[in-house]
Amino acid sequence: MNIALDVMGGDYAPHEIIAGAVLGARSYGVTVTLVGKPDVIQAELAKHNTRGLDLRIEPASQVIEMDEKPAKAVRSKKDSSMVVACKLVKSGQAQAFVTAGNTGGALAAGLFHIGRMKGIQRPALITPFPTRRGFCLLLDVGANADVRPEQLQQFAVMGSAYSRRVLGVRNPVVRILSNGEEAGKGNNLVLEATALLERTPGINFQGNVEGKQIVDGRTDVVVTDGFTGNVLIKTAEGVGKLIKQILVEEITATPISSLGGLLARSAIRRLSKRLDDSEYGGAVLLGLANLVVVAHGSSNANAIRHAIRVAKQGVENRLIDEIQAGIQEATQRPAEHPSIVTPPA
Amino acid sequence: MNIALDVMGGDYAPHEIIAGAVLGARSYGVTVTLVGKPDVIQAELAKHNTRGLDLRIEPASQVIEMDEKPAKAVRSKKDSSMVVACKLVKSGQAQAFVTAGNTGGALAAGLFHIGRMKGIQRPALITPFPTRRGFCLLLDVGANADVRPEQLQQFAVMGSAYSRRVLGVRNPVVRILSNGEEAGKGNNLVLEATALLERTPGINFQGNVEGKQIVDGRTDVVVTDGFTGNVLIKTAEGVGKLIKQILVEEITATPISSLGGLLARSAIRRLSKRLDDSEYGGAVLLGLANLVVVAHGSSNANAIRHAIRVAKQGVENRLIDEIQAGIQEATQRPAEHPSIVTPPA
Numbered sequence: 096m097n098i099a100l101d102v103m104g105g106d107y108a109p110h111e112i113i114a115g116a117v118l119g120a121r122s123y124g125v126t127v128t129l130v131g132k133p134d135v136i137q138a139e140l141a142k143h144n145t146r147g148l149d150l151r152i153e154p155a156s157q158v159i160e161m162d163e164k165p166a167k168a169v170r171s172k173k174d175s176s177m178v179v180a181c182k183l184v185k186s187g188q189a190q191a192f193v194t195a196g197n198t199g200g201a202l203a204a205g206l207f208h209i210g211r212m213k214g215i216q217r218p219a220l221i222t223p224f225p226t227r228r229g230f231c232l233l234l235d236v237g238a239n240a241d242v243r244p245e246q247l248q249q250f251a252v253m254g255s256a257y258s259r260r261v262l263g264v265r266n267p268v269v270r271i272l273s274n275g276e277e278a279g280k281g282n283n284l285v286l287e288a289t290a291l292l293e294r295t296p297g298i299n300f301q302g303n304v305e306g307k308q309i310v311d312g313r314t315d316v317v318v319t320d321g322f323t324g325n326v327l328i329k330t331a332e333g334v335g336k337l338i339k340q341i342l343v344e345e346i347t348a349t350p351i352s353s354l355g356g357l358l359a360r361s362a363i364r365r366l367s368k369r370l371d372d373s374e375y376g377g378a379v380l381l382g383l384a385n386l387v388v389v390a391h392g393s394s395n396a397n398a399i400r401h402a403i404r405v406a407k408q409g410v411e412n413r414l415i416d417e418i419q420a421g422i423q424e425a426t427q428r429p430a431e432h433p434s435i436v437t438p439p440a
Numbered sequence: 441m442n443i444a445l446d447v448m449g450g451d452y453a454p455h456e457i458i459a460g461a462v463l464g465a466r467s468y469g470v471t472v473t474l475v476g477k478p479d480v481i482q483a484e485l486a487k488h489n490t491r492g493l494d495l496r497i498e499p500a501s502q503v504i505e506m507d508e509k510p511a512k513a514v515r516s517k518k519d520s521s522m523v524v525a526c527k528l529v530k531s532g533q534a535q536a537f538v539t540a541g542n543t544g545g546a547l548a549a550g551l552f553h554i555g556r557m558k559g560i561q562r563p564a565l566i567t568p569f570p571t572r573r574g575f576c577l578l579l580d581v582g583a584n585a586d587v588r589p590e591q592l593q594q595f596a597v598m599g600s601a602y603s604r605r606v607l608g609v610r611n612p613v614v615r616i617l618s619n620g621e622e623a624g625k626g627n628n629l630v631l632e633a634t635a636l637l638e639r640t641p642g643i644n645f646q647g648n649v650e651g652k653q654i655v656d657g658r659t660d661v662v663v664t665d666g667f668t669g670n671v672l673i674k675t676a677e678g679v680g681k682l683i684k685q686i687l688v689e690e691i692t693a694t695p696i697s698s699l700g701g702l703l704a705r706s707a708i709r710r711l712s713k714r715l716d717d718s719e720y721g722g723a724v725l726l727g728l729a730n731l732v733v734v735a736h737g738s739s740n741a742n743a744i745r746h747a748i749r750v751a752k753q754g755v756e757n758r759l760i761d762e763i764q765a766g767i768q769e770a771t772q773r774p775a776e777h778p779s780i781v782t783p784p785a
Contacts, residue, residue, distance in 0.1 A: 225682065226682070227682065227685065227686075237619060240619060240626060240627035240628075240630075241627045241628050272671060273667075273671075274582060274585060274666070274667050274670035274671060274674075275670075281585060281667070282585035282586045282665075282667040283585075283586050285585075285667075305671075305674045305678075306670075306671045306672070306673075306674035306675030306676075306677070306678050307674040307675065307677045307678035307681070308678065309675070309678060310678040310679065310681065310682040320627075321619070322618075322619050322626070322627040322630075322668070323667070323668055323671055325619035325620075325651075326617060326618075326619060326650075326651045326668055326671065326672060327651070327671060327672070327675050328651075329619075329650045329651035329652040330651030330652065330654070330672050330675050330676055330679075331651075331675055331676075331679045332651070332652045333650075333651050333652035333653065333654060333655040334655065334675075334676045334679045334680060335679060335683065336652070336655065337570065337571070337572065337655040337715075338680065338683050338711070338715070340572065341572075341711050341714055341715070342707070342708070342711050345707035345708070345710045345711050345714075346704050346707045348707065348710075349706070349707070351703050351706075352703060352704045352705075352706060352707035354700075354703050355699075355700045355701065355702065355703025355704030355705070355707070356700065356704050356707070357700065358696050358697060358699050358700025358703065359691050359697040359700030359701050359704060360697075360700070361694070361696075361697060362687070362690035362691045362693065362694070362697035362700070362701070363687070363690070365690045365693075366683070366686050366687050366690050369686055369690075370682075370683070370686070
């Protein structure tokens, strides 16, 4: 298996990305094609022991920066690492694309150069979200600011397939994010999507979930539009950061609590680790004809290693086929009602 | 000034509500009319020293429960404490209505029995949200699941007036919640509302804000639809609870960190206090012809006292007039462009 890795994208590119490629190739025995500027790649690779690893270099002279307009950048930078990597996937030379670069860029490059999966209206970005019991999956978290009910239905099918095939959840519980857990709560989009989800075959749809319930860990896949999902994950990030800042301020405010903080340091570190999703490999773009993994912009080598693992698992477990089959089932076999047979008179 | 207080609504009704009425009447020198079952009210009042306080009783035999359908409950329970309290306000006998009951019920009772402010399309629920520097204001957090751009514009005017008149902020910074801070980021609703907000006189509109930036405290008023706002506050609540649970689990996992937790206990208590919004008096329904304060369902006496303070400040500082003037200004003086005068030939 060959994974195309954009070594130019991410806050710590290229050194952490390339270090992650080395880790990933060694840990999972996959071929990793490093896409970017050859001289930069060679200089970084020289710092590592790469004996026995299948690491290839694919030249790309341009970089799509974090602040560029995605569609425009992808159109104008034909020799960017993202575009070149997607073309490797499209041509079958690689089976998945991994990047820690601009999410919008990855989406645009994926749409233009890999293409949508048959029957999919819109790809969605799926990401792990911390809960009491580990992590659940949340989609869409930013690929689509405005969606239609049928698109939310497709997100549910894709998220469910991802939960089964990559995380190994047997019968994932799918819920739709709403402003109340009771049936009937929601905006028009949620209400219309719910009517569709209730009669979608192949998914275990259980109704609404509220923001405060997601963390209880009783939902495997949370479906929402990309605007609300994006607000949700960023709010969680902001609140987490706020609590940490205030905790540090208050702990260091007196000598006694400072000592307490010192003694509880390992506990606080374990807390951070339990909320850290970097071992989950970052977000994945579902709905393209091949797998695209979008690691955090702040990915270090370990996060890239896990992103490579997710790509490998997705390919091995035929995630794309599973999604394709799910979409076909959902769209071709709608609402089967028991037929009412009138007995002969 | 007379404040109509629903003593039957809230998780700790009637005892904490009535204790809060006593505290509020003493702290702020206002008349409080206790609306509910007279025998219950008299029995509770007997537990307090009420000498010198102007506490009145207004009989109401019914209660709108937390799980009732709001509009239906308000229509059928004509002698409920919420409906009776709103009628006191409508008739001018009371100047504001305070409840810790069902938010939907308060909205329905307010709409039916107090009525909308002139020119207001939809009332909105405004609530404090914790930041690095204290609290900002967020609206709508649940009165309207689906809104139009002009309604978001009205929310901005109302929130700005509230920030000035009740919190004393001189020139409150207003931003719209979006999935990115850059101009041009947003769903269709946000983009259309932004175009309106940019040419709304009387508000200090500064563009987009992301969920993770709200907590930095550089925005005074965050405007959003009631669906997204509700998801946001509930997500924050869930994340806060999750972090607390995991922190306790990890601190109590070893004897050394347990000791650390013990020594840092006061710091953790101060953290909770800084995130606690009960001293902010709960949420307020803006856009009705009079002031309606909706305290937390879990309000204790102190939270009710602060809700009474908010009602008093709102009435004293003529919040309703300020909002009314702002709405008139925003709708009657749209987009003044410099006139292009063709010089005489």
